[in-house]
Amino acid sequence: MLPDLPLALAGVVLVTAQFLAALPWLWAVDPKGFKSAVQNPQTLAYAVGGLVAAGAAVGAFLRYKGDPVSLVWNGRYLYGSLLHLQLIIDLFLVMPALLVRVWPKGGAVAFAAFRESCRQPMFWLVTIGSFCLIWLSVVIPYFTFGDDYKMMKQIGFDIVMLSAVLFGVLASSMSISEEIEGRTAVTLMSKPVNRRQFLIGKYLGIVMACFVMAMLLNWTLTHALRAQREFDQINNAADPADPLGAPTEKVVDPMTFEAQRTVVPPFQAAVPGTTGKLIARGAGLWFSDALAHSFGVVLGFGQVLILVAVASALATRLTFVVNIVICLLVYFLGNLAPVIVEATRQAQGGGAATGLIGFLGKLFDVLLPSLESFNMGRAIIRESPLPLWQFGTYVVTVLGYSLIYTTIALLVGLLLFEDRDLA
Numbered sequence: 001m002l003p004d005l006p007l008a009l010a011g012v013v014l015v016t017a018q019f020l021a022a023l024p025w026l027w028a029v030d031p032k033g034f035k036s037a038v039q040n041p042q043t044l045a046y047a048v049g050g051l052v053a054a055g056a057a058v059g060a061f062l063r064y065k066g067d068p069v070s071l072v073w074n075g076r077y078l079y080g081s082l083l084h085l086q087l088i089i090d091l092f093l094v095m096p097a098l099l100v101r102v103w104p105k106g107g108a109v110a111f112a113a114f115r116e117s118c119r120q121p122m123f124w125l126v127t128i129g130s131f132c133l134i135w136l137s138v139v140i141p142y143f144t145f146g147d148d149y150k151m152m153k154q155i156g157f158d159i160v161m162l163s164a165v166l167f168g169v170l171a172s173s174m175s176i177s178e179e180i181e182g183r184t185a186v187t188l189m190s191k192p193v194n195r196r197q198f199l200i201g202k203y204l205g206i207v208m209a210c211f212v213m214a215m216l217l218n219w220t221l222t223h224a225l226r227a228q229r230e231f232d233q234i235n236n237a238a239d240p241a242d243p244l245g246a247p248t249e250k251v252v253d254p255m256t257f258e259a260q261r262t263v264v265p266p267f268q269a270a271v272p273g274t275t276g277k278l279i280a281r282g283a284g285l286w287f288s289d290a291l292a293h294s295f296g297v298v299l300g301f302g303q304v305l306i307l308v309a310v311a312s313a314l315a316t317r318l319t320f321v322v323n324i325v326i327c328l329l330v331y332f333l334g335n336l337a338p339v340i341v342e343a344t345r346q347a348q349g350g351g352a353a354t355g356l357i358g359f360l361g362k363l364f365d366v367l368l369p370s371l372e373s374f375n376m377g378r379a380i381i382r383e384s385p386l387p388l389w390q391f392g393t394y395v396v397t398v399l400g401y402s403l404i405y406t407t408i409a410l411l412v413g414l415l416l417f418e419d420r421d422l423a
Contacts, residue, residue, distance in 0.1 A: 007276065011056060062279065099111065113206055117167075137152050137155050137156060169307055173315050195417050206312070259289070296379070339372070
């Protein structure tokens with residue numbers, strides 16, 4: 001049975017959104033064919049007709065699935081999840097292309113490094129291993145008396161951050177060092193590419209690969225956090241203002257619920273019809289969770305920016321093994337230095353040993369990045385709820401700090417690289 005006009009219009013809007021998200025895929029597969037197709041009116045007419053037909057089919061599905069709870073579920077876990085994954089893949093395709101447009105020479109180096117990084121088996125090994133760890137954390141008993149959701153959320157953000165750090169440090173240490181030692185850099189420098197473009201381009205390419213990995217794991221983490229609530233009913237939570245949510249509420253994630261008030265209304269306003277708005281509501285709920293979790297992923301990604309910059313700078317002079325050891329020291333001391341300073345401050349009068357430890361802690365705290373600032377734990381494990389947009393301001397501030405330290409590390413790397421004899 002054909003759907004009525006509001007359902008058909010809702011289906012066309014939903015299908016069009018998915019189609020627009022798929023356009024970068026079509027462009028990446030065949031850029032010349034895509035350009036000629038866009039300029040061909042007949043092809044555009046076929047595309048519009050296909051969208052109308054697909055929208056009518058989706059409208060018939062919406063009419064068949066008339067249950068509001070079922071529609072919201074499908075909009076959240078099928079439509080919204082798939083659209084989110086498509087946007088991540090669009091990011092995967094568009095980022096290097098835009099960088100080449102803005103910075104042709106250095107962008108070409110970055111694009112080559114990005115493509116090389118994503119083709120490495122290590123990239124997919126780390127991604128799949130982290131994927132398995134995130135889902136394993138769903139069934140681990142934490143024995144936290146009702147705070148298992150918070151504990152799993154903290155572990156999930158740590159897994160995303162550590163996975164990106166592990167791959168980024170290994171990739172930059174190996175790629176830059178091997179190109180310099182293997183004399184590949186000499187061939188590259190014979191082209192119109194200078195050392196600054198080579199080093200920064202390599203760094204940006206590897207960081208883009210790390211960012212794509214973090215976004216893929218964020219998509220997985222969003223699924224896993226919802227599954228954890230369903231798996232362990234003591235952590236099951238629902239929005240009190242949501243009439244379609246679960247009737248009981250144990251643990252509430254205030255940041256996701258606050259994001260819903262901002263994200264869900266525009267999604268519902270974009271789709272006509274009552275039934276279509278239910279699908280749009282489900283998609284808005286998914287992107288609300290994804291937005292709230294993205295703040296934690298971006299906060300942890302500041303550590304990735306800094307440590308990959310340190311590894312890239314050291315790779316211009318040091319071997320792979322020495323580089324990895326130094327990066328590990330920077331990571332551990334950057335996280336422990338603020339703790340050491342606070343502990344020695346509270347233990348004043350403990351003797352010469354305490355004074356020496358306090359002096360070293362202050363020295364490391366000044367020279368090394370304060371990686372403790374990128375920890376998501378204080379935003380998750382707290383008594384009072386943290387406003388989402390206030391937390392977003394903090395994330396932007398801390399990310400700015402990481403960019404400053406990243407710039408300093410890359411400048412040191414350029415100084416080390418300028419005096420390196422590539423021949």
